[in-house]
Amino acid sequence: MARFTLNGTAVSVELPGEVSLLHALRGPLGLSGPRYGCGAEQCGSCMVLVDGAPRYACTLAVGAVEGKAVRTVEGLGTPDAPHPLQAAFLAEQAGQCGFCLPGILVSAAALLERDPDPDEAAIRAALEPHLCRCGSHNRILRAVRRAARAMREGRAAA
Incomplete structure (x- = not known):
């Protein structure tokens, strides 16, 4: 069993500790945001934040997040109160198929949590x-820059 905080809520899953976090998220925990892409840390579609740091959920064992956030x-946000990044991605039409976007958004x-005013090089490196x-x-x-600007100015990104 693994116990951790998921999107602000304490959860536990009855899985062997070596099972991937992605399997736990998409299976017993019922989330569909993190995606299975390559399974080898090469595409980022499974990216989640663990204690605020981007991590590949496809290769991270669920046991490794015990006690973590x-x-x-x-x-990130809700339909009624989207995160500034979500609003900016919509405003900039920054996606087509959307398969990669959950991982890109969390990264x-x-x-933006560690650098509220990133330059283009920092954005490119993070993504x-x-x-x-x-x-x-x-x-x-453009969407990441727009969201950063909106967050610094304390307004919505739309």
Whole structure:
């Protein structure tokens, strides 16, 4: 059994500790945000935050998050109160298929939490682990800059 905090709520899962966190999130915990892409830390579609740091859920054992705080894209905002990144991604139309976006959003959120005014190089470095095949890269960069600006100014990103 593994016990941890998921998007602000204490949870426990009855799985062997070596099972991937991604399996626990998508299976017994019922989330669909983190995606299974490559299973080898090469695409970033499974990225979640563990104690605020981006981690690949596809290779991270659920036992390794015992007692930690895990945040997925579902924990960033709500439909009624989206995170500034979510609002900015919508405003910039920064996605097409959306498969990669949950991982990109949580990595961008971690970046903005540690650096509220990142330059383009910092944004690119934070998002480097993510594979997007839609070609939305420029819109994604614009959306992260837009969200950072909105967060600094204390307003919505839309």
